[in-house]
Amino acid sequence: MAMTKRPKRQYSSEIVNLEEMVPQDHFLRVIEKYFDWNFVYEEVEKLYSKVGRKSIDPVVLVKIHILKFLFNEDSLRRTYENLKYNTLYRWFIGYNLNEKVPDHSTYSQNYKRKFCKLEKDLLQTVFDKVIELLIDWNCLDMTAVYIDSTHTKAYANKKKNHKEIVKIEAKKYQKELDLEIALKGLKDEELTDNEYLEEVQKIVNCNEEVDTKEVIGEKEIIVSDVDKDAGMLYKSDKEKMFGYNTSVICDNHNYILTVDTNGSNVHDSVSFYQSFDNLSRHFDLLEIDYFVGDAAYLTSHICKTIIDLEMIPAFPYTRKGYRKGYFKKYEFVYDEYNDIYICPNGKDLIPTGKISKEGYLSYKANSKDCKNCPFKEKCTKGKNKQVLRHVWEEYKEMANEYRHHLDVKEIYKQRPQHIERVFADGKMKYGLRKTYFRTKERVHRELTLLYACMNLKKFAFHH
16 A cells, blocks of 8 residues: 655645535534524523614524533633634534534633523523423333432632531431320320310411421531532541532433532431432322332331332341341341330340430340340340330331342442442543532532433433
8 A cells, every 4th residue: 555645735726515514413503403402592581682682593602611611621712712612612602613602611701790680590491491392202201210319529629728616407307206205105105086186286276376497516527628508528537528429319221310419518318308309390190109218218207208109119127236246136037016115135125115306216125134134245234234115216117128029129229320320421421520619509409410411311312
């Protein structure tokens, strides 16, 4: 084969059709075909005057922001720079080759002066419209939904921090828990059926009238000097960073259904309620058969919430709280009829009758039985063994029982292919690892658009 040597570059005029330069099978063409952008005009119309100098098309501004995530650009400024010579980008926003593209500051200034005044955030609206598109084309499979969270590194130096005393908020279900504790205590009293019903009605009415305390205490936390909303994340004893925790629920086709953002110091069992409320507001929970999560969501009230709505929880077994070499709680058999626990030595643990504010009832063994027990070294270091049982413990036991069902086992095995795959794609292809924005509001806004772009691109490839 002979070597080819190209001649020196010669400049000449050519007639170029931008439409022909974009491949017919490119995913951006699918997005343009199926996704209607007119909702942007409807949302921002009241922010613009009917007279005066012509503004830049708001749809163009939104499309440029979407290009940032679709092609994993480092920043919005870099995306605007690439618009100058990237023909694919120009085709997507509807600009000709010789047309001057907007400056990178245009979008940020429009958001500060106009878009932030909208009743609903514009980028959240984009996410909702993408969900509507998926519903219209029957893309969602809600047979099983998967919940988990991942951390995004905050734009904050971990060395620049200080300690603050913050208030501890009461649990979202505290009022429901107080009612359950009151009703449990009522069962111990000797009352006729009519008297019992009257007392129950009094407790329910009182519970509705009394406001639960929103603040129950104080604690000390580490706060960033530059981003107070970011939470300190301890990845190990030596490694730590400020970050945000994004809680996500996805379906069987890996489409993201809900996105909620908190600081990294918020536990998954706390952020669950925000995500679940979001899911219940926008989707029909009757379509969901299985609710899948990791061990962080295995709490009594979360299990109750899911089971009461006739969904099957698919949660793993956890050894959290068990000391090595000691009996596990499940080795103490609970006798529901007599309301006692039976220890491995066959002795009874009797309820004390007092329920703590957290909803735990204590069951204690006789100190004489424990003194002569051959298993005492594997049971307790105290005089007698004590087992705690939550007022909603039966729901947790039901979740653990479901774990052994074959269908639940198969569903839980698919968890890494769904929710873990979503996070892997987000970090490798969409820039989920870190953010260049500060404050919870701005970070949530960006991450919401990121997941909207993931849904949109997946839809495009499927079509």
